[in-house]
Amino acid sequence: MKDENKALETRSILDKIILFFLQNKLIVLLFIVGTLLWGGMVAPFDWKLGGLPRNPVPVDAIPDIGENQQIVFTKWPGRSPQDVEDQVTYPLTVALLGVPGVKTVRSYSMFGFSTIYVIFKEKVEFYWSRTRILEKLNSLPGGSLPDGVKPMLGPDSTALGQIFWYTLEGRDKNGNPTGGWDLQELRSAQDWIVKYALLSADGVSEVGSIGGFVKEYQIDVDPDAMRAYGVTLMDVYKAVKNSNIDVGARSIEINRVEYVVRGIGFVKSVKDLENTVIKSVENVPIYVKNIGHVAIGPALRRGALDKEGAEAVGGVVVVRYGDNPLRVIKNIKKKIAEIAPGLPRKTLKDGTVSQITVVPFYDRTGLIYETLGTLNTALTEEILITIIIVLIMAMHFRSSLLISGLLPLAVLMAFIAMKVFKVDANVVALSGIAIAIGTMVDMGIVVVENVLKHLDEADPSESRLAVVYRGTSEVGGAVLTAVSTTVVGFLPVFTMTAAEGKLFKPLAFTKTFALVASIIVALVVLPALAELFVAAKMKRKYNHRVLSVLTILAGILVMAKISIFTGFVLVLLGTLPFVENKLPETLRKHKPWLVNGLAALLVAAFLAHHWMPLGPERGDVVNMVFVVLLIGGILGFFQVFQWLYPSILRWALHHRALFRSIPLAIVLFGGLVWFGFNGYFGWLPNTVKSWKPVSRIAHAFPGLGKEFMPPLDEGSYLYMPTTSTHASIGEALDMLQKQDMLFQQIPEVETAVGKLGRADTPLDPAPISMVETVINYRPKFIVDKSGRLLTFKYDKNSEDLFRDADGNLLSAPDGKPYRVKGEFVRDAKGRLIPEESGMPFRQWRSPLIPDLNPGREAWEGINSPDDIWKEITAAGKLPGSTSAPKLQPISARIVMLQSGMRAPMGIKVKGPTLDAIEKVGLTIEKLLKQVPSIKSDTVIADRIVGKPYLEIQINREAIARYGVSIQDVQNVIEVAVGGKSITRTVEGRERYPIRVRYYRDLRNSIEALSSVLIPARSGAQVPLTQVADIVYVRGPQVIKSEDTFLVGYVIFDKKANVAEVNVVEQADRFLKDKIKSGELMLPAGVSYTFTGSYENQVRASKRLSIVLPLALFIIFLILYFQFKSTSTTLLVFSGILVAWAGGFLMLWLYGQGWFMDF
Known part of the structure; x- marks a missing residue:
């Protein structure tokens, strides 16, 4: 007993914690159960947990870095x-x-x-x-x-909150478009029914309307009739305003009953306006209908919506700041389902019942689910790979299962921490967990390996608990130190601010959560379970036999329902204990290899099915063979290295100088990759640099590009060209409709919905020359909502013309259908037939193979989103429209929030006048097209002063002769020409403006404007040209400013495979050279600055240059406190430099086309 107490002596707080949980395993088991339940409830993935309530971590595709x-x-x-x-x-x-x-x-x-x-x-x-x-x-x-x-x-x-766009369409009960609704009817339904219904959904901040025509009561007056009746515009204005009013007269009591008294006078119809009395002459009333025409028409609009070439009506739903976008979208869809049955409907002439339907065309749910699905798959694959490695390298089946089984537990603990500390789940945050998985499993391997070693060396009579405690406490401090250095390594990320902080802090938090979880699992959970399941001696063999029988039954079930191979391996594993004694001696000696190898093979089958590294077209078997060879080759290399390590170590110790050259070479090579050839050897003479071998090396090592963040494939593009500033809304809409029809003809494009001008929301300040087309393209293969591949019945021995999912023929670029190898079997209605063992259906056009299509040129097909973008830009080239930078809906909003521009990079030109800004901007546009790293067709400078104006310049001397004031003239111009909203009708819940102005023919030309009548004090009506001059001038369409200073933009985009910071640096040097040469002249008061998302990278680099050395110093101190030796600490610390260089080396290798290209 004394020996056992002595063995259980604790020397530190960490030892006391380890011992406490070893002696109280019930607490550990309760902790595991609680973590599984709580973690399942808050996990961001859409897991079906039966009756367990769900309160998941808030989810979005990417962090809001605006x-x-x-x-x-x-x-x-x-x-x-x-x-x-x-x-x-x-x-x-x-x-x-x-x-x-x-x-x-x-x-x-x-x-x-x-x-x-x-x-x-x-x-x-x-x-x-x-x-x-x-x-x-x-x-x-x-x-x-x-x-x-x-x-x-x-x-x-914020603008990033635009999570749901939709159109209103007439559809039948089967969801087929029917038409039958004009744009005014749809807009009224949007403004007065759909908008307020969606606004009531929890988490919605605003619903903006776009497209169609707002209903308006229009009074078009005839100036000749007004002159004949002696009526002025102001008389009409006042009469109409005074005719649209209700009053309340409190109440009166009649026969002891209270009656509420109302005076009813609101305008309810066109007839009410027509019969409005303007004035009476000799007891004869003069009505509005005597001097003009009253009708219902469309109000002036500054925006339009187009869907696939036809005008549409729709809206945009904006999520409230800080709310959970996924939850809010679910609330929106629930609200749409509630109001759907009650939306207006009508019976068309052919008897079809058409009902207004809300049809989404941009729904961030799809992107969120696909992002989560991708990350879920990535985490699953990482865990599977880790399990394979543990099974092969540990060669102890129960401990391998223990380490592998507790890895998901640590991930669930990280989810719980995300919920508690309010870290939203997105592609960056969840990537932190994915990055940490390798380190997480390391902790468990170190602890379990040491426990197994102590169990092997311990006296059989010694307490198993004491042995497990000794093995855990021996490495506990080292494990804690290793995790501490990793956490401190992320200290610079926690100090980031602005966009870079919002982007990368979630990753730092989640990785820290995962690492802390791994420490808790390694030092608290694993020892207790190891003492229960690894150290304990099984006294009854039937436990093994029961487990084996269950494994065989599971294998038979899997063979019948899921996979023959997987089921066969399970049956083999279950049969092994029964035939163990009958196996040859050589096989019994290698039983651990056999068991772990079969288990690893089983896991590899799951991994191959999830990963599909060679593509789904190759099938499960080929992919599994590749996975086995790849992982087996890597593990084999490390196994050989492990066997040879003593010899390598002896050689290194005997040849220290030669061996030190290896890490030195890695450091130098890593620096060459990072800084580039010119960064190392820029001092060489140009004659040496011009040698072919030297120039080839310089080309191979240009240095790592600097970019803030890689692009996220959102599954859609935002095509944002501009039209001429002088184009009318009709001209711009015609161009938009043509573009949308061309986009819709691209087979890979699912929908194309374009917006012209602005939606009815402050978040969308756009002129009518600004176009935004949301182009949703199909995924490469048919997938479910989580991004998982769906498979269909397939005949690989046949041939067929390439078709879409509905069976329609698709053409190659030459406009003709083409044959491909293999054929998807369809049912009698031409639909694809789902089959578990089938093949995924490709929705992007396959390559054209000349052998199958004699006489035709080979074509690579559509293989990436970049290929789709090329098709879009080619289709969007129309006269009167500029090109557009490559943008996606979310990334575009982020860019516009940060810089105010509609491109990831650009130049802000500030100056004293708009003319000076525009002149410099156009000069810079011309010069930037010469920069090699910039796509010349994306360089667009603001055409600031290009909008045609008609200015009515009032002659003060002339109006003085007629006794007319400036205000009198301006009032007539405002009402007669522009039309002025007098009042609004009250029609139940709906409100519509009443507007008065001249007939269209009397105000749509200079000649007509010249005849606008101005009432003089004498009662005479004076033509406008008698008191004013009407002239054409050029003016601004939009005036931009920052901190009160006028500004104009020159936007541009980079070429592929060039980093943003490098592009800006190259463009900056180019413009400075042009200033020195005199090609770019900056007038007095004019300046320019580069702006864009690259600024985040520059700002982050400056901060890291200060904080990173501090973090390294803290890591050095942690190592020193662990080893208590400066020389040992320096020796270990030097590994950081080598690891850093190795990281740069791997980045360079990953960028090579020949390296792991699968």
């Missing part, structure tokens, strides 16, 4: 951008610059509205900043803004 910003939106209908800039945007910008915590203020002044982005510092709380802005807006001095102009705070969201 600026901390608020939007101030101000409407001033009919006003030019210059008026809006001078009288609204500028005074508001000046006021908002004084709000606490403001970093910068970015503004856009457009026709009829102003949008101001107030960018706050990152530490400013979101809703606190909204409160400060409201305080500032409410405290503006009187006269700061024009009368009637009221700025409003935008929704509590």
Whole structure:
């Protein structure tokens, strides 16, 4: 007993913790059960857990890395951008610059509205900043803004919150499009039914409408009739306004009953407006219908929506800041299902019942599920690979199962920590867990291996608990130190700010959670379970036999239902204990190899089915053979290395100088990869650099490119060209419709929906020359909602013409169908037949093989999203439209939030006047097209001063002669030409404006405008040309500014395989050279700066240059406290440099086409 107590002596707090849980295994078991339940409840994946309630970690595709910003939106209908800039945007910008915590203020002044982005510092709380802005807006001095102009705070969201776009369409009960609804009917249904229903869904911040026509009561007056009746425009305006009013007269009591008294006077119909009395002459009323025409028509619009070449009506749903996008989208769909039966319906002439239906065309759910599915698959594959390695390398079946089985437990613990610490699940955060898996399993391997070693060496009479405790405590400190150094290694990531902090901090958090979980599992859970299942001696053999029988039954079931091979391996594993004594002696000696090898083969089958490294077209068998050879080759290499290690070590110790050259060479080669040949040997003379061998080396090692983040395949593109600034909405819409029809003809494109101008939301400040087309392309193979491949019945020995999923023939670039090897079997209706052992169905066009298509040229087919983008850009080339940078919906919003531009890179040109800015911008555009790393067709400078204006310049002397004021003339111009909204009807829940202006024929040309009548004080009607001049001028379509300074943009995109920072650095050097040579002249007061997502990389690099040495120093101290020796610490610490260089070397190898290209 004393010996056992002595063996259980503790020397540190860590030892006490290990011993406590070893002696209290029930707590460990309860902890495991609790973790499994809680982890399953909060896991971000869509797991079906029966009746277990789910409260998953909030999920999105990527982190919201946009600026901390608020939007101030101000409407001033009919006003030019210059008026809006001078009288609204500028005074508001000046006021908002004084709000606490403001970093910068970015503004856009457009026709009829102003949008101001107030960018706050990152530490400013979101809703606190909204409160400060409201305080500032409410405290503006009187006269700061024009009368009637009221700025409003935008929704509590960001542009990245646009998670759900939809159209309203007439469809029958089977979901087939029917038509039968005009654009005004659809827009009314959107504005007054669908919009408010979706706005009531929990988590929705705003619903913006787009497309169609807003219903409007239009009074078109005849100036000749008005002159004949002696009526002015202002008389009509006042009469209509006074005819649309209800009043309340409290109540009266009649026969002890209270009656509420109402005066009913709201306009309900066109007839009510026609019979409105303007004035009475000799007791004869003059009605509105006497001097004009009243009708219902479309209001002025500054945006349109097109779907596959036809105008459409739709909306965009914006999620509230900080809410769970996946949960909100589910709420939206639930609300759509609730209102669907009650949406308007009508019977068409052919008897078809058509009902308005909400049809999504951009739903982030798909991307979220595919992202989660991809990460779920990646985590599964990593775990499977880890299990294979543990099985082969440990060669102890029970301990291998123990280590492998507890790896998912650590992952669930990381999910729990994400929920507790409010870290959202996205592609970056979950990647942190994936990165940590290797280190996580290392902890378990070290502990279990040491425990097994102590069990082998221990006296059989010694307490198994004491042996397990001794084996665990011996390596516990080293394991804790190893994890601590890894966690500290991520310290620089925790110090990041702005976009880079929002992007990478979740990864640092989740990896830290996973590593801490691995420590808890390795030092708390594993020892207790090892003492139960590994160290304990089995006293009864029938336990093994029961387990074997269950394994055989499971194998038979798997053979019948899932996989013959997998089931066969399970049956073989289950049979082995029964025939063990009958096996030859040589086989019995190698039983651990046989058992673990069969188990590893089984896991490899699952891995091959999940991974499909050679592609699903090769089938499970070929992929499994490849997986076995690949992993077997790698493990074989390490096994051979392990066998030869003593000899290698002896040689290294006897040849120290020669051996040291190996890590030195790795460090030098890694530096060459990182800095590039010119970074190392830039000092060489040009004559030496021009030698062919030297130039080839320089070309092979250009240095690693610098880029903020790799692109995420969102499954859709956002095509954003611009039209000419002088194009009307009709002309721009015609171009948009042609483009959408061309996009829809691309076989890989599923839907193409284009937006012109702006949606009815402050988050979308777009002029009518700005086009946004959401192009959803099909996945390469048919998949379910989680991104898992679906398989269909396939005859590999046949041939067929290439078809889509519906059986329609698809053509190669020469416009003709083509034959491919193999044929998918279809049912009588031409549909694909699902089959577990079948093949995935390819939706992208396969390569054209001349052997199967004699006389035709070979074609590589569509093999990547880049190939689809090339098809899109080729189809989108139309006269009057620019090209577009390569953007995707989410990444585009991030870019626009950060820089205000619609491209990942660009130049901001600041200057005193719009003309000077435009001139410099056009010169820079011409020069940037010469930069080798820039795609020349994506270089687009703002055409700022290109919008045609008709200016009515009032002659003050002339109006003085007629006794007319400036205000009198302006009122007539505003009402007669532009049309002014007088009042709004109240029709139940719906509200529609009433507008008055001249007939179209009397206001759509200069000649017609010249005849607009101005009432003089004498009662006469004076033509406009008598008091004003009408001239053509050029003006701005949009005025952009930052911190009150005018700005213009020159956007561009990089060529493939070139990093963003390198492109900007090259372009910057090029422009500076042009300034020195005099080709680029900057006028006084004009300057330019590069901007874009590359700034995040530059800022992060500067911060890392300070924080990284600090982290390395802390790691050095941790190692020193572990080893208590400076020389040993330096020796271990030197491995960081070699590992770093090895990382750069692997990056270079991964970029080579011949390296692991499968």
